[in-house]
Amino acid sequence: MIRLPLVLVFSAVLFSAGVYGVLARRNAVLVLMSIELMLNAVTVNLVGFSSLWRNLTGQVFGLFIIAVAAAEVGIGLAIVILIFRNRETINVDEVNLLKW
Amino acid sequence: MVAEAAAAVGPGLTRYAWVVAVLPFVSAPLILFFGRRTPGRGWIYGVASVGAGFVLSLGILWHFVQGGGPTASSVSWFQVGPFTVELGQYVDGLTAVMFIVVTGVSLCVHVYSIGYMHGDARFTWFYVVLSLFTGAMLDVVVSDNLFQLLVGWEVMGVCSYLLIGHWWEEKVNSDAAIKAFITTRTGDVPFLFGIFALVFATGFTTSNIQQIGEMSAAGEMSSALMIGAALLLFGGTIGKSAQFPLYVWLPDAMAGPTPVSALIHAATMVAAGVYMVARLFEVFIHADPLVLTVVSVIGAITLLLAAFLALVQDDIKRVLAYSTISQLAYMVAALGLGEAGYAPAMFHLFTHAFFKALLFLGAGSVIHAVHSNYMSDMGGLRTSMRTTYVTYVIGSLALAGIFPLSGFFSKDELLVAAYHDKTYWLLIVLLLGAVITAFYTMRMLVLTFGGEYRGHEHPHESPRSMTGPLVALAAATVFVGWLGFGPTNAPFFDWVFIGHPEDVSFVAWIAIVSTIAAVGGLALGYVTYVKQPAREPLTRLGPVYTLLENKYYLDDFYLNGIVYPIRDRLSAGVNWFNRSILDGIVHLFALTTRGLAAVVNLFDRGVIDGVVNGAGEGAEEAGGFLRYVQSGNVQGYAAILLGLGIIGVIVVAIIYVK
Numbered sequence: 001m002i003r004l005p006l007v008l009v010f011s012a013v014l015f016s017a018g019v020y021g022v023l024a025r026r027n028a029v030l031v032l033m034s035i036e037l038m039l040n041a042v043t044v045n046l047v048g049f050s051s052l053w054r055n056l057t058g059q060v061f062g063l064f065i066i067a068v069a070a071a072e073v074g075i076g077l078a079i080v081i082l083i084f085r086n087r088e089t090i091n092v093d094e095v096n097l098l099k100w
Numbered sequence: 101m102v103a104e105a106a107a108a109v110g111p112g113l114t115r116y117a118w119v120v121a122v123l124p125f126v127s128a129p130l131i132l133f134f135g136r137r138t139p140g141r142g143w144i145y146g147v148a149s150v151g152a153g154f155v156l157s158l159g160i161l162w163h164f165v166q167g168g169g170p171t172a173s174s175v176s177w178f179q180v181g182p183f184t185v186e187l188g189q190y191v192d193g194l195t196a197v198m199f200i201v202v203t204g205v206s207l208c209v210h211v212y213s214i215g216y217m218h219g220d221a222r223f224t225w226f227y228v229v230l231s232l233f234t235g236a237m238l239d240v241v242v243s244d245n246l247f248q249l250l251v252g253w254e255v256m257g258v259c260s261y262l263l264i265g266h267w268w269e270e271k272v273n274s275d276a277a278i279k280a281f282i283t284t285r286t287g288d289v290p291f292l293f294g295i296f297a298l299v300f301a302t303g304f305t306t307s308n309i310q311q312i313g314e315m316s317a318a319g320e321m322s323s324a325l326m327i328g329a330a331l332l333l334f335g336g337t338i339g340k341s342a343q344f345p346l347y348v349w350l351p352d353a354m355a356g357p358t359p360v361s362a363l364i365h366a367a368t369m370v371a372a373g374v375y376m377v378a379r380l381f382e383v384f385i386h387a388d389p390l391v392l393t394v395v396s397v398i399g400a401i402t403l404l405l406a407a408f409l410a411l412v413q414d415d416i417k418r419v420l421a422y423s424t425i426s427q428l429a430y431m432v433a434a435l436g437l438g439e440a441g442y443a444p445a446m447f448h449l450f451t452h453a454f455f456k457a458l459l460f461l462g463a464g465s466v467i468h469a470v471h472s473n474y475m476s477d478m479g480g481l482r483t484s485m486r487t488t489y490v491t492y493v494i495g496s497l498a499l500a501g502i503f504p505l506s507g508f509f510s511k512d513e514l515l516v517a518a519y520h521d522k523t524y525w526l527l528i529v530l531l532l533g534a535v536i537t538a539f540y541t542m543r544m545l546v547l548t549f550g551g552e553y554r555g556h557e558h559p560h561e562s563p564r565s566m567t568g569p570l571v572a573l574a575a576a577t578v579f580v581g582w583l584g585f586g587p588t589n590a591p592f593f594d595w596v597f598i599g600h601p602e603d604v605s606f607v608a609w610i611a612i613v614s615t616i617a618a619v620g621g622l623a624l625g626y627v628t629y630v631k632q633p634a635r636e637p638l639t640r641l642g643p644v645y646t647l648l649e650n651k652y653y654l655d656d657f658y659l660n661g662i663v664y665p666i667r668d669r670l671s672a673g674v675n676w677f678n679r680s681i682l683d684g685i686v687h688l689f690a691l692t693t694r695g696l697a698a699v700v701n702l703f704d705r706g707v708i709d710g711v712v713n714g715a716g717e718g719a720e721e722a723g724g725f726l727r728y729v730q731s732g733n734v735q736g737y738a739a740i741l742l743g744l745g746i747i748g749v750i751v752v753a754i755i756y757v758k
Binding site: 097 | 730731734735
C-alpha cells in the first residue's frame with residue numbers, strides 16, 4: 001500500500017513537468033506530450049484518492065480521462081501534421097497569425 | 101260654404117301637388133349626369149319634367165275651378181327638442197295659380213332656351229340650374245311651413261347667382277352676379293330673423309304657416325313680436341322682389357342670358373317676395389296698421405322711382421328690368437292696402453308674369469337678331485321680325501294697360517282696390533305710374549321696331565323654338581285677363597281670396613280714367629319719339645335727366661358710402677389688427693419656441709450626444725489598448741491562464757483556509 005502523500009507529491013511533480021513543457025517548449029508535439037503529462041497527473045491523483053476512500057468513481061474517471069486524452073492526441077497530432085504541411089514548421093511561436 | 105264645396109269635390113290631384121315640385125329636382129341631376137350623352141345635350145329632361153309639371157298643375161287648378169277647398173298634408177322632417185320641423189304641402193287656389201305661372205313660364209323659357217342658348221359652351225349646365233331653380237320656386241309655392249320655404253328661397257338665390265354669372269368670362273357679368281347675390285342676401289338676413297321671431301312668437305310650437313296665420317288672427321301672439329316679425333319678413337321681400345332701397349341689383353342682373361331674365365328676374369323669383377307676403381298675409385294684417393303702411397309706402401316709392409329710371413335706359417333689357425321693379429311695386433303697394441288689395445295684387449302677379457316673360461323673351465329674340473342690347477342699334481325691326489314684332493306689341497300694350505289685354509284688368513283691379521279702401525294718395529300714385537309706364541313702353545316700342553334700322557347686322561326672325569313660346573305667351577296675355585273681369589264672373593277671385601271670395605266690382609269711371617292715362621302716356625311717347633331724333637329728347641330735362649342717368653346716385657352711395665368704407669377702412673383696420681396684434685402674438689409664440697428649442701439643442705448636443713459619443717470613444721480606446729493582449733502566441737495565453745489559476749487558488753485558499 002503506497003502512502004497517499006507520496007502519490008500526491010508524484011502527481012504534483014508530474015503536473016509541474018507538464019506545465020513547464022507546455023509553457024517552455026516550442027515544438028508542438030512536445031507541447032501535446034506535456035498536456036498528456038498534466039492529464040496523467042490528474043489521473044494519478046484521482047486513482048490515489050479512489051484507493052484511499054475505497055470508492056471506484058475516481059478510477060472510472062481515470063478511464064474516461066485516458067479515452068479523452070487519446071482522442072485529444074489524435075486530433076492534436078492531425079492538426080500538427082496539417083500545420084507542418086502548410087508552414088513547414090511545428091514551432092508554436094511561429095504559428096501566431098491569429099492576433100491583433 | 102267653402103268646406104261644403106271641398107267635401108263635394110274631393111281633393112283630386114291636389115294630394116300630389118308635391119310631385120310638381122319634386123319633378124325638376126329629379127331632372128336636374130339627370131341633366132347633370134346624363135345630359136351630355138343625350139341628344140340635344142340635356143334639354144329633353146328639363147322640358148319633360150317642367151311640361152309634366154304644367155299638365156299636373158292644370159289638373160290641380162281644375163280642383164279649384166270646380167270650387168274645391170284647400171288641402172294640406174305633411175310628414176315630419178326633423179326634430180329639435182320639442183320642436184318638429186315638417187316637410188309638407190299646403191295647396192289652395194293661390195298655390196294652384198302660382199303653379200300655373202311658374203311651370204307655364206318655365207316651360208316657355210325651357211323651350212325658348214333650346215334656340216337661344218344653342219351652341220353655348222355650358223348649355224347642359226344652364227339647363228341643370230334652370231331645372232334646379234324651377235324646383236326651388238315650386239318648393240316655395242307648395243311649402244306649408246317657414247323652414248321649407250326658406251330652403252327654396254335660398255336655393256333660388258344661389259341659382260339666380262349662377263345664372264346671372266353664366267357668362268362669367270366677362271368681369272361685368274360676374275360682378276353683377278356678386279352684386280345680386282349680396283344685395284338679396286342683405287334682405288335675406290332680416291327675413292331669417294323674421295322667421296325666428298315668428299316661431300318664437302308661437303312659443304316654439306310650430307312653423308306651419310297656416311297655424312301661424314290662425315294664431316295671429318286669434319291674437320295669441322305678442323303684437324310687438326308680430327310687428328317686428330312682419331317688418332323683418334318684409335325685408336326679405338325688399339331684397340328678393342327688388343324694392344326700394346335694395347332694387348339696385350335687378351337691372352344689373354340683366355347681365356345673365358335673356359331667358360333667365362324672363363324666368364327669374366321677371367316672372368317667378370322676384371315674385372317670390374310678393375308671394376311670401378301673401379302667404380303670411382294673416383301676420384301682416386293682424387300685426388299693426390303701421391306694418392301695412394310701411395309696405396304701401398315702400399311700394400309706392402319704388403313704383404315711381406323705378407318707372408322714372410325706365411325712361412332713360414338705352415339697354416332694352418334694363419327698360420324691362422325697371423319696369424319689372426315698378427310692376428312688382430304695384431303688387432307690394434296693393435298688398436299694403438290689406439284684405440282689399442290681396443286678391444288684386446295676386447291677380448296682377450299672375451298676369452304680369454305672362455306679359456313680362458313675353459316681353460323679355462321678345463327682347464331676347466331681338467337681341468339674338470341684332471347682337472346688341474342697345475336700342476340705339478335697333479329700329480325698323482317691324483318688317484324683318486314679324487312674329488316677334490306682333491307678340492311684342494301685345495306684351496307692351498298689356499304692360500301699358502290697354503283693354504282688352506291682361507294688364508288692363510289687373511291694373512284696373514288694383515285701382516279699384518285703392519279706391520274702395522279710400523287710399524286716394526295711392527290711387528294717384530298708381531295712375532301716375534300708369535302714365536309713365538305707358539310712356540316708356542311706347543318709347544321702347546318705337547326705338548326698337550319703328551323708324552329705320554340703325555345697326556350693322558342683318559336682322560332675321562328667330563327659330564321656331566323661340567317664336568313658339570312667344571306666341572304661347574302672347575295668347576296667355578290676351579286671355580288670362582278675362583279671368584278677373586267682373587262681367588265674366590271673375591273666376592280668378594273665386595280661387596284666390598283671403599277670408600271669403602269677394603265680389604268683383606267694375607267701376608266704370610276708373611276703367612275710363614286708367615285707359616285715358618295709358619293712352620295718354622302712349623300718345624305722348626309716340627309724339628316724342630316718332631321722329632327718331634338723334635339726340636335723346638329727355639336730355640332737355642337737364643339736371644333731372646342727369647339724376648336719372650345716374651340712377652339717383654343710389655349705386656354711387658352704396659359703393660362710396662357702404663362698400664368702399666367697409667372695404668378700405670374696416671378692412672384696413674382688420675388687416676392692421678390682423679398683422680400687428682394677431683401676427684404679433686403668433687410671432688411671439690414662434691420666437692419663444694425658437695429660444696426654447698436652442699436650449700434643448702444645446703442640452704441634446706452637449707449632454708446626451710456627449711454621453712453616447714463618450715461611451716463609444718471609451719469603448720474604442722479600451723479596445724485599442726486591450727487588443728495587444730491577443731498576441732497570437734498560444735503559450736502566452738497558457739501562461740496568463742496559469743497565472744490567473746494560481747491567483748484563483750490563492751484567493752480561494754485565503755477565503756476558506758483560516
